[in-house]
Every structure is written in structure tokens, then in C-alpha cells.
Amino acid sequence: MSTFCVYLGSRTGHDPAFLEAAGTLGGELASRGHALVYGGARVGMMGALADSMMAAGGEVTGVMPDHLVEREQAHTGLTRLIRVSNMHERKASMAAHSDAFIALPGGIGTLEELFEAWTWQYLGLHDKPLGLLDTRGFYAPLLTFLDNTVQHGFLDADTRANLLDADSPASLLDALEQRLGQ
Known part of the structure; x- marks a missing residue:
């Protein structure tokens, strides 16, 4: 079983397709026998992902700093909620508990987390x-x-190729599983 770290919005966005994609991804991860680690919220796309994963029998770990537990309304029905002191510990814990990373639509936090994970990959x-x-x-x-x-020569083509993309959860998981050797 691989554990996928998913970065995504704590809001739902304006297009219902975003929320639907989060729910579909959760069900797809669970049906393939994978586990999930994410930011730990019960609201927005984060909550939809966790709820669909658990409804399909999947294992879900949330990681949330103490100062966000109330603000982001921590999900209390998870397999496990890891409380950490700050955002740096959150990202490090999520990375340590995962085998692959996925970003769904989200805001600046989602982008920051994705780019940090990608930078860590680039740096080896x-x-x-x-x-x-x-x-x-x-x-x-x-x-x-x-x-x-x-x-323009600011990013190596091989580094760019390391960031996979797809428009459906199944297609993206197929590509990531191939990279994981599954």
C-alpha cells in the first residue's frame, strides 16, 4: 500500500467539478488500496476528499498545526490526526508519511506545498x-x-517532466503508480 499526500483547498471553489474531483480521487485511492495523508480539515475540498476516502474504507491521516485546529475545523473522524506545532512541521510530517504527492485545485497554500515538495525532489x-x-x-x-x-532556460526539461499532470483522478493515479513501480 502506498500513501499519497494530497494538497488541496480548504474551500470548495466556485465550480462543483472541483469538489467532485476531490471526492472521486478519495474513492479511487481507497479502491486501489492506497492510504491518504492531507492537511486534516473537515471543510471544503479537504473534507470531501477525506470523507470519500473513509466512506470507501480507506485509511486517512490528517496533519494540522495546533493553531489551525479550530480555524480549519479539524476532521475528528479520521483514522489518525497528527497535531504539530507549526506549518513547517506539518509539511515535513506530511512528506515523511507519503510515497507520492498530488495537488488538486487550491490557493496559495496548495501551491506553496506543491512547490516545496517539488523543490525537495529537485534537490535530491x-x-x-x-x-x-x-x-x-x-x-x-x-x-x-x-x-x-x-x-527560457530557467527550468530543466527533466525537472519539468517530473511534475506529472492529468485531468482525471484515474489517469493521474495510473501515471503516479507507474512511477512508483506498482
């Missing part, structure tokens, strides 16, 4: 695969920007 601190779930083209502008950074 881990060799875990990373992927974007590009629901309704949410990440298309970012992917275009990243391709542009390659064209």
Missing part, C-alpha cells in the same frame, strides 16, 4: 513522484508558465 531530498490533477484546466496556465520557464 526525496525521489517521490508528484502530480497535478488538472480539473477543468485549472492548472493549464501554470503548466504553460512552467513550459515557458523551460524555453
